[in-house]
Structures are given as C-alpha cells and as structure tokens.
Amino acid sequence: xxxxxxxxxxxxxxxxxxxxxxxxxxxxxxxxxxxxxxxxxxxxxxxxxxxxxxxxxxxxxxxxxxxxxxxxxxxxxxxxxxxxxxxxxxxxxxxxxxxxxxxxxxxxxxxxxxxxxxxxxxxxxxxxxxxxxxxxxxxxxxxxxxxxxxxxxxxxxxxxxxxxxxxxxxxxxxxxxxxxxxxxxxxxxxxxxxxxxxxxxxxxxxxxxxxxxxxxxxxxxxxxxxxxxxxxxxxxxxxxxxxxxxxxxxxxxxxxxxxxxxxxxxxxxxxxxxxxxxxxxxxxxxxxxxxxxxxxxxxxxxxxxxxxxxxxxxxxxxxxxxxxxxxxxxxxxxxxxxxxxxxxxxxxxxxxxxxxxxxxxxxxxxxxxxxxxxxxxxxxxxxxxxxxxxxxxxxxxxxxxxxxxxxxxxxxxxxxxxxxxxxxxxxxxxxxxxxxxxxxxxxxxxxxxxxxxxxxxxxxxxxxxxxxxxxxxxxxxxxxxxxxxxxxxxxxxxxxxxxxxxxx
Amino acid sequence: xxxxxxxxxxxxxxxxxxxxxxxxxxxxxxxxxxxxxxxxxxxxxxxxxxxxxxxxxxxxxxxxxxxxxxxxxxxxxxxxxxxxxxxxxxxxxxxxxxxxxxxxxxxxxxxxxxxxxxxxxxxxxxxxxxxxxxxxxxxxxxxxxxxxxxxxx
Numbered sequence: 001x002x003x004x005x006x007x008x009x010x011x012x013x014x015x016x017x018x019x020x021x022x023x024x025x026x027x028x029x030x031x032x033x034x035x036x037x038x039x040x041x042x043x044x045x046x047x048x049x050x051x052x053x054x055x056x057x058x059x060x061x062x063x064x065x066x067x068x069x070x071x072x073x074x075x076x077x078x079x080x081x082x083x084x085x086x087x088x089x090x091x092x093x094x095x096x097x098x099x100x101x102x103x104x105x106x107x108x109x110x111x112x113x114x115x116x117x118x119x120x121x122x123x124x125x126x127x128x129x130x131x132x133x134x135x136x137x138x139x140x141x142x143x144x145x146x147x148x149x150x151x152x153x154x155x156x157x158x159x160x161x162x163x164x165x166x167x168x169x170x171x172x173x174x175x176x177x178x179x180x181x182x183x184x185x186x187x188x189x190x191x192x193x194x195x196x197x198x199x200x201x202x203x204x205x206x207x208x209x210x211x212x213x214x215x216x217x218x219x220x221x222x223x224x225x226x227x228x229x230x231x232x233x234x235x236x237x238x239x240x241x242x243x244x245x246x247x248x249x250x251x252x253x254x255x256x257x258x259x260x261x262x263x264x265x266x267x268x269x270x271x272x273x274x275x276x277x278x279x280x281x282x283x284x285x286x287x288x289x290x291x292x293x294x295x296x297x298x299x300x301x302x303x304x305x306x307x308x309x310x311x312x313x314x315x316x317x318x319x320x321x322x323x324x325x326x327x328x329x330x331x332x333x334x335x336x337x338x339x340x341x342x343x344x345x346x347x348x349x350x351x352x353x354x355x356x357x358x359x360x361x362x363x364x365x366x367x368x369x370x371x372x373x374x375x376x377x378x379x380x381x382x383x384x385x386x387x388x389x390x391x392x393x394x395x396x397x398x399x400x401x402x403x404x405x406x407x408x409x410x411x412x413x414x415x416x417x418x419x420x421x422x423x424x425x426x427x428x429x430x431x432x433x434x435x436x437x438x439x440x441x442x443x444x445x446x447x448x449x450x451x452x453x454x455x456x457x458x459x460x461x462x463x464x465x466x467x468x469x470x471x472x473x474x475x476x477x478x479x480x481x482x483x484x485x486x487x488x489x490x491x492x493x494x495x496x497x498x499x500x501x502x503x504x
Numbered sequence: 505x506x507x508x509x510x511x512x513x514x515x516x517x518x519x520x521x522x523x524x525x526x527x528x529x530x531x532x533x534x535x536x537x538x539x540x541x542x543x544x545x546x547x548x549x550x551x552x553x554x555x556x557x558x559x560x561x562x563x564x565x566x567x568x569x570x571x572x573x574x575x576x577x578x579x580x581x582x583x584x585x586x587x588x589x590x591x592x593x594x595x596x597x598x599x600x601x602x603x604x605x606x607x608x609x610x611x612x613x614x615x616x617x618x619x620x621x622x623x624x625x626x627x628x629x630x631x632x633x634x635x636x637x638x639x640x641x642x643x644x645x646x647x648x649x650x651x652x653x654x655x656x657x
Contacts, residue, residue: 175550188536189534417596420592
C-alpha cells in the first residue's frame with residue numbers, strides 16, 4: 001500500500017494536476033458559501049470541466065469540489081446565519097453567535113481547522129481501511145452482491161425524505177429507468193420507444209445534472225431575490241480573529257468526536273453529512289465539561305459539527321471503493337464520474353486500476369492541504385463577498401453550465417433534452433416530496449444488481465433459493481430485514497399517532 | 505376541506521394507473537420476452553418487478569391518504585416556477601434552432617431581465633464575458649464543437 005501511495009503522490013505532483021484540484025476546491029468553497037447551493041451542486045457545476053481530463057485529475061477535481069462545498073457551507077452559516085448547505089446548519093448555533101459578538105474571524109478559522117482535521121482523519125481511515133476491506137469483499141460472488149444491492153437500496157430508500165413510501169417509489173422508478181437501453185445479457189432493446197439515442201441507456205451525468213442542479217436553481221429563483229445581508233462588524237482585536245493554541249487544544253476532543261462520527265455515518269449508506277454534523281454537535285456537547293456554554297458562541301461548538309460534516313467525505317468513499325455502493329448523492333455523482341472514466345468502483349478496482357486509485361488517494365491529501373490554503377485566503381479576503389453573489393446573474397449562468405455540461409460529455413444534443421426532462425421531473429419530485437437520492441442511487445445500482453442476479457441464476461440453473469445457502473448473502477438479507485424493521489419503528493415512533501401504513 | 509389534503513392520494517392513483525399501463529401495455533410492446541438457457545431471466549423481468557413495486561406502493565399511498573389521512577406537506581407552486589420552466593424549455597429549443605452561443609445570449613438576458621429589470625447594461629457585460637469565456641474554454645481549449653443549431657449548420 002505504501003509504495004502504491006508514494007507512486008500515487010509522485011504521479012500527481014505536477015502543476016496542471018495541482019491547479020485542477022485547486023480549481024475544484026475553490027469552486028466548491030465559492031458555491032458552498034452561496035446560501036442555498038449545496039456540495040452536490042458544486043460537483044454538478046464542476047463536472048463539465050472534467051470530462052476530457054485524465055481520470056486522476058478529473059476525480060480529484062470533483063472530490064476537491066465536494067470537500068470545498070462542504071466547508072463553504074460554513075462561511076454563510078457563520079457570517080449571515082444562513083447555512084450554505086444543509087450540513088452546515090449545526091454550525092450556526094455557535095458560529096453565528098460568535099459572529100454577532102464580532103468574532104467571525106475566529107469562528108471561520110475554527111471551522112476551517114476542524115474541517116481540515118476531520119477530513120484528514122477520514123482520509124486516513126479511507127486509505128487504511130479501503131484496501132483491506134476490498135481484499136475481504138473480493139470473495140463476494142454474484143449472489144452475495146445481489147443481496148448487498150438489496151440491502152443498500154432498502155437502507156437508502158428508508159433514510160430518504162419525509163415519506164418512506166415515496167422514497168421507495170422513487171427507488172423503484174430509478175430501477176425502471178435504469179433498465180432502458182440494451183439488455184445487459186442478451187443485448188435486445190428495452191423501453192427505448194425506437195429512439196436510437198436510448199440504446200445505451202439514459203446517460204447518468206445529464207440525468208443527474210437535471211435531477212439535482214436544475215431543481216435547486218428553479219427553487220432558488222422562485223424565492224424573492226432581494227437579498228439584504230446584515231453585515232456583522234468584525235472586532236479589531238486580533239485575538240477575536242484567530243484561534244489560539246489553547247483554544248485549538250480545547251477543540252481537539254470535539255474534532256475527534258466529530259471525525260469519528262463523520263467517518264462512521266459516511267460509511268453507512270443513506271445518512272449523509274447533515275445528520276453527521278448534528279450528531280457530532282450534540283455528542284460533543286453532551287461530553288463537554290461545560291455543556292451549558294454551548295450555543296452561546298464557543299469554538300468547540302463550531303469545531304464539532306464542521307469536523308463531523310467534512311469527515312463524511314472520506315467515510316462515504318469507503319463503501320464506494322470497497323463494494324461499489326454509493327452511500328450518498330455526492331458519492332453517487334462521483335461514482336458516475338468513475339464510470340465515465342472507465343473505472344468501476346468495487347473490490348476489483350484495487351487490482352484493475354491500483355495506480356489510478358492510489359493517485360486519487362494521494363490527490364485527496366493534496367486537496368485537503370489546498371482546502372486549508374484556499375479556505376484561509378477566502379476567510380481573509382473574500383468570505384462575505386461570496387455570500388452576496390447576486391442570484392439574478394448567477395443562477396441563469398448555472399443553468400447555461402448545466403446545459404453545456406450535459407452536451408459536452410457525448411457531444412449529443414439528446415443529452416440536453418435528458419437534462420431538461422429530468423430537471424422538470426426532479427423539480428416536481430421536490431415539490432411533492434419524493435426524494436431524488438433513492439432514484440439516482442437505484443439507477444446506478446440496478447445494472448450491477450441485475451447482472452449479479454442473472455449471472456447467479458445462470459450459474460445455479462435458475463435456483464433462486466440457493467442464494468439463501470450462502471452465508472454472506474444471508475448476512476446481507478438479515479441486515480435488510482433488520483433495517484426494514486428499524487425504519488418502520490423509527491417512523492412509527494417519530495410520527496406518534498400516525499398510522500404505520502403511511503410511513504412504511 | 506383543505507385544498508392539498510388529497511394530493512398524495514391523487515398522485516397514488518396516477519402512479520397506479522401508470523404502473524398498470526407500463527406493466528400490461530408498454531413493457532410487452534417494448535421488450536421481446538425471450539430468454540436463453542436454463543435459469544436465465546427474461547429481459548422484461550426487472551422492468552416488471554420495478555413496475556410491480558411502484559403499483560403496490562402506490563396502493564399504500566392511496567390507502568394511507570384516503571383511509572388514514574396521511575399527507576406529506578406539499579410546497580406551493582407559484583406562477584414564477586412555471587415561467588422559469590418555460591424559460592428552460594425555450595432555451596433548450598433555442599439551442600437546437602439557433603445554436604448554443606446565440607441561444608445562451610438571448611436566454612440569459614431574457615431571464616435576467618425577467619428576474620430583475622435593474623442594470624441591464626451590467627447584464628449585457630456579464631453575458632458577453634460569459635460567452636467569450638465559454639467559447640474559448642469549450643471550443644478552443646477542449647476542442648468541443650458547441651451546438652450550431654439547424655439555422656446555422
């Protein structure tokens with residue numbers, strides 16, 4: 001592993017690669033800092049620039065945008081009390097309170113240091129655990145893999161949105177849409193309606209740009225555009241604008257708690273950085289010696305959620321690299337980018353494209369260092385400006401990027417139509433509370449699951465029940481049943497008097 | 505009775521009808537039901553399973569809404585949403601007819617002016633810079649031929 005990593009580092013220490021990663025991180029920070037724009041949007045906007053790049057540069061730039069987006073959300077949370085991303089909502093509690101006391105510089109720096117530390121720890125977990133887990137998961141056969149896909153779909157659909165039924169319907173639609181195109185085993189057309197452009201299925205990138213970026217823009221443009229940002233005065237006292245060594249030392253515990261939670265939550269499909277940051281905040285507060293001070297503007301209250309939400313990044317990449325399962329929307333988009341580059345995430349990736357994977361690992365560390373540098377410069381010179389970017393000019397330009405990005409991949413105008421159709425569909429899904437994440441993840445996983453089941457049945461002469469004689473598959477089926485019960489129980493208990501049927 | 509009380513039920517009915525049409529009409533017409541060898545699944549198996557799941561879950565939605573009054577809160581549609589969607593459709597059609605650069609210039613200016621009529625001179629400047637950067641990046645750097653449109657091909 002160490003030689004592979006060293007080789008990876010030497011392969012990426014070139015100016016164009018570093019500039020590309022810096023551009024991804026910078027773009028992510030800027031977009032994340034704009035209220036309402038998420039890390040997912042940051043990745044979607046950066047994608048068009050990466051199609052023609054080398055796989056390592058392309059993936060590194062996208063992961064840079066993801067990390068930048070996660071951190072950028074804290075800037076608007078602290079400066080204007082509006083989280084740039086959902087994941088930064090917990091940062092408001094202490095961050096914005098500190099800003100109101102004139103300590104925005106201190107809060108922003110605490111958020112940056114915690115984000116970088118959380119990210120670094122999660123990367124270490126990824127680099128140390130992923131290759132070892134991949135060695136174990138390499139023994140997984142088609143039957144086991146099918147069971148794993150069922151488990152992943154259940155947990156993702158269950159965790160998504162306000163209604164589990166709607167989440168499951170969205171996932172089933174994802175499965176259906178994924179079957180469009182040529183049959184993976186015998187090559188006959190399915191549900192193409194005679195449209196030749198659909199023979200290869202619906203392209204993932206144009207679909208996800210439509211499904212995630214366009215609805216976000218439409219929703220933002222629906223809101224009133226008058227954007228009065230109250231400028232909070234920054235204190236002139238240098239101590240209010242920096243994190244002292246003693247303060248950082250006090251934050252270490254919160255950062256470790258946040259990072260641990262972030263890595264764990266990230267590794268479980270379907271939960272995401274928003275839950276991680278809240279859980280990190282409450283856990284670190286409950287374990288603090290002075291919980292009563294939390295919420296009144298202390299640096300630990302900024303450090304814990306920020307470490308928690310950034311640590312999700314490395315954690316979420318573990319199931320993707322080892323099992324080929326995307327646990328969240330940003331990771332599903334990254335997985336789409338892997339597939340476009342001809343890399344198939346899963347246990348075999350370490351054998352088939354080891355040099356590229358270690359190059360990506362190395363670039364993750366570089367992107368973290370760049371996040372620190374760019375974040376520091378943004379805090380010093382431009383933070384408030386990014387929270388005030390006028391929507392009236394920004395969002396139309398993003399729409400244009402979405403269209404040109406969809407077109408750029410295959411140079412086919414049909415992809416622009418796909419983006420438009422899924423953009424409208426995604427908007428309607430948002431309005432009627434159908435979560436789009438299960439749709440996307442089911443769509444990505446269906447081809448793998450279908451191929452695995454059909455291979456398994458051919459190997460076992462159609463005996464489906466043979467899958468239950470396989471211990472790994474049984475374990476995944478057991479986990480599926482447990483998770484279904486857990487989801488039903490969680491929903492029935494949280495909905496109080498509501499009938500279970502509505503939350504099933 | 506509140507206006508939005510039965511939206512989930514109506515959506516459920518729509519999805520149920522859609523799943524019936526897909527299962528019994530679209531799938532048999534669009535997929536040749538052939539399979540090779542013992543144990544091989546038909547190509548229509550997965551689409552049918554997915555459609556079946558949608559059908560069953562839509563019944564849960566209908567029953568949940570009408571029998572148990574379950575209704576997820578729905579966000580309101582404003583006239584602005586429809587206008588923006590129309591802008592998106594017009595932009596896509598525009599690209600196909602007059603090409604990306606011309607359609608983008610017109611779309612950006614029209615949408616910006618629709619959103620706010622202030623500082624149109626500033627908008628023109630921003631759009632001009634955006635188009636030049638787009639052209640240089642995609643056409644000159646990536647050697648990508650942006651859509652020219654039917655009129656200019």
